Amino acid sequence: MAANLSFLQFSSPILQSKDCRRKLAPAVNFKSNGVSCSYSSNGRGGPKDDAVKEVEKLLEEKRRAELSARIASGEFTVEKPSFGSQLKDGLSKLGLPEEVLGFVFNFSGGPNNLKIPEARGSISAITNEPFFIPLYELFLTYGGIFRLTFGPKSFLIVSDPSIAKHILKDNPKSYSKGILAEILDFVMGKGLIPADGEIWRVRRRAIVPALHQKFVAAMFGLFGEATDRLCKKLDAAAADGEDVEMESLFSRLTLDIIGKAVFNYDFDSLSVDTGIVEAVYTVLREAEDRSVAPIPFWEIPIWKDISPKLKKVNTALKLINDTLDDLIAICKKIVDDEELQFHEEYMNEQDPSILHFLLASGDDVSSKQLRDDLMTLLIAGHETSAALLTWTFYLLSQDPSVMAKLQNEVDLVLGDRIPTVEDMKKLKYTTRVINESLRLYPQPPVLIRRSLEEDVLGKYPIKRGEDIFISVWNLHRSPNHWEDADKFNPERWPLDGPNPNETNQNFSYLPFGGGPRKCIGDMFASFENIVAVTMLVRRFDFQLALGAPPVSILFIFFVSMCEKFTSKLATK
Numbered sequence: 359m360a361a362n363l364s365f366l367q368f369s370s371p372i373l374q375s376k377d378c379r380r381k382l383a384p385a386v387n388f389k390s391n392g393v394s395c396s397y398s399s400n401g402r403g404g405p406k407d408d409a410v411k412e413v414e415k416l417l418e419e420k421r422r423a424e425l426s427a428r429i430a431s432g433e434f435t436v437e438k439p440s441f442g443s444q445l446k447d448g449l450s451k452l453g454l455p456e457e458v459l460g461f462v463f464n465f466s467g468g469p470n471n472l473k474i475p476e477a478r479g480s481i482s483a484i485t486n487e488p489f490f491i492p493l494y495e496l497f498l499t500y501g502g503i504f505r506l507t508f509g510p511k512s513f514l515i516v517s518d519p520s521i522a523k524h525i526l527k528d529n530p531k532s533y534s535k536g537i538l539a540e541i542l543d544f545v546m547g548k549g550l551i552p553a554d555g556e557i558w559r560v561r562r563r564a565i566v567p568a569l570h571q572k573f574v575a576a577m578f579g580l581f582g583e584a585t586d587r588l589c590k591k592l593d594a595a596a597a598d599g600e601d602v603e604m605e606s607l608f609s610r611l612t613l614d615i616i617g618k619a620v621f622n623y624d625f626d627s628l629s630v631d632t633g634i635v636e637a638v639y640t641v642l643r644e645a646e647d648r649s650v651a652p653i654p655f656w657e658i659p660i661w662k663d664i665s666p667k668l669k670k671v672n673t674a675l676k677l678i679n680d681t682l683d684d685l686i687a688i689c690k691k692i693v694d695d696e697e698l699q700f701h702e703e704y705m706n707e708q709d710p711s712i713l714h715f716l717l718a719s720g721d722d723v724s725s726k727q728l729r730d731d732l733m734t735l736l737i738a739g740h741e742t743s744a745a746l747l748t749w750t751f752y753l754l755s756q757d758p759s760v761m762a763k764l765q766n767e768v769d770l771v772l773g774d775r776i777p778t779v780e781d782m783k784k785l786k787y788t789t790r791v792i793n794e795s796l797r798l799y800p801q802p803p804v805l806i807r808r809s810l811e812e813d814v815l816g817k818y819p820i821k822r823g824e825d826i827f828i829s830v831w832n833l834h835r836s837p838n839h840w841e842d843a844d845k846f847n848p849e850r851w852p853l854d855g856p857n858p859n860e861t862n863q864n865f866s867y868l869p870f871g872g873g874p875r876k877c878i879g880d881m882f883a884s885f886e887n888i889v890a891v892t893m894l895v896r897r898f899d900f901q902l903a904l905g906a907p908p909v910s911i912l913f914i915f916f917v918s919m920c921e922k923f924t925s926k927l928a929t930k
């Protein structure tokens with residue numbers, strides 16, 4: 359029985375969209391509250407009006423203060439003192455010294471006497487924002503681990519780096535993907551993201567070698583060509599003085615890239631809206647719907663058969679599966695006809711795709727499992743990169759000094775060249791900009807797990823079957839670890855220092871997760887994004903379009919999207 363995340367439900371109405379991606383959750387004004395930068399004649403963005411910034415800051419502080427006051431008033435606190443603590447209070451009132459009580463209760467109870475701090479309620483009752491934002495306020499009050507209870511459901515929210523490290527790296531065998539696997543089952547089956555146990559182990563061992571260095575280096579041509587197509591589209595928009603909605607374009611760019619990289623299929627979604635592109639988005643939207651559904655409507659027997667929406671989803675899934683089957687069959691034939699000498703860094707120059715590598719490697723796998731794996735890679739590498747690019751350009755549009763520094767580095771290192779793998783090490787500031795964008799807007803903002811056995815998290819014992827959210831959002835914005843945590847400041851990462859990752863930041867920074875389930879596409883994604891950012895900033899200036907709708911932050915399909923970032927373009 360599939361679980362659902364009804365607490366992710368939002369109360370506001372669903373928005374309609376013009377493009378093929380539907381906006382699911384309500385558009386919540388992001389901090390900028392729709393303030394547009396004024397257009398500057400030199401094409402470089404002017405700083406946002408100071409007075410406006412001040413008002414935004416005050417509004418944000420007011421909102422936070424109100425929520426903090428509500429949390430502090432105990433509105434969300436569950437008062438359930440344990441028998442031990444009641445006894446301790448009683449004895450304390452009778453005059454027993456604290457030292458004696460501390461000794462007796464620590465000795466007799468140990469960690470079992472400790473209770474995880476508990477908050478309760480409905481996130482939608484607290485605020486209209488995506489759920490991981492109010493979780494931040496609760497974290498400031500309740501600490502690095504607390505329980506959040508909604509009616510019969512309860513979740514542990516982890517925002518402490520050492521507990522995150524314990525779950526992800528030190529004791530990962532005791533945790534599964536839980537709810538995530540249940541929701542994604544219809545689209546990813548037992549693909550690498552939802553899979554657990556032996557299936558995960560076998561498939562990870564088969565797939566990881568496909569992303570070897572030679573493969574990633576070969577992808578640079580693809581990254582460059584796809585971004586060039588986007589540049590041409592933007593050229594036309596800039597020439598016509600047309601504002602562009604960037605999230606939809608980045609979504610198409612990354613779909614085109616990942617389709618070619620995973621199974622050598624050209625969606626060409628930047629140019630055309632074919633049936634298969636529409637089918638991919640239909641399936642993605644369904645997964646989004648399921649992640650916020652109050653009940654698992656897709657499991658209701660009669661509904662399943664008569665709902666036009668579910669019929670459409672099934673038709674889309676069939677089209678995708680048939681296309682994947684065709685691609686697998688074509689690729690199998692090529693591999694059969696190939697004079698194959700398989701080795702560690704094997705790559706077919708005409709078709710360097712992951713699918714080709716898997717078939718050439720003699721990977722003994724059912725066609726259903728292979729489809730699940732391909733679909734998982736497609737989804738894992740698509741929305742994450744699209745969201746990262748959109749947030750990065752949004753942040754850049756807000757900070758002309760960072761943009762200028764970035765453009766300077768790109769001009770110096772690349773000039774007009776298409777970036778190569780050798781350039782990556784030289785593009786240090788560009789990398790820091792992306793590191794910082796991933797810190798402020800991690801994709802996904804929460805990692806989902808379920809405990810498979812009893813364990814101890816921090817000082818608290820937990821039972822089997824606990825659903826856990828590791829809030830990467832909280833880790834990345836924790837005042838305990840970051841100075842000016844909300845500020846976009848690529849300079850916080852020294853250029854001569856190591857590339858920040860979960861290990862050298864001690865699990866305070868988890869852009870690609872950590873431990874054995876760490877992202878397998880981290881290098882692919884980093885290079886893809888560096889290529890896109892460099893090729894775009896050397897050609898265009900980006901500013902929030904005048905009079906554009908407010909930028910909003912949406913949590914859809916486990917990724918936090920920067921919706922409606924509409925940019926005014928100026929060709930450099």
Ligand code: HEM
Binds near residue numbers: 562806874875878
């Ligand atoms: C900016 C882009 C990306 C970000 C931020 C990102 C982030 C992540 C994170 C945080 C995880 C860990 C999830 C967890 O522990 O629950 C993950 C897992 C994964 N990612 Fe990525 N990812 C990105 C791009 C990609 C790409 C391009 C691919 C494929 C080519 C990919 C494939 C995967 C797979 C297969 C897993 C599951 C690994 C496993 O469970 O063994 N990702 N990603």
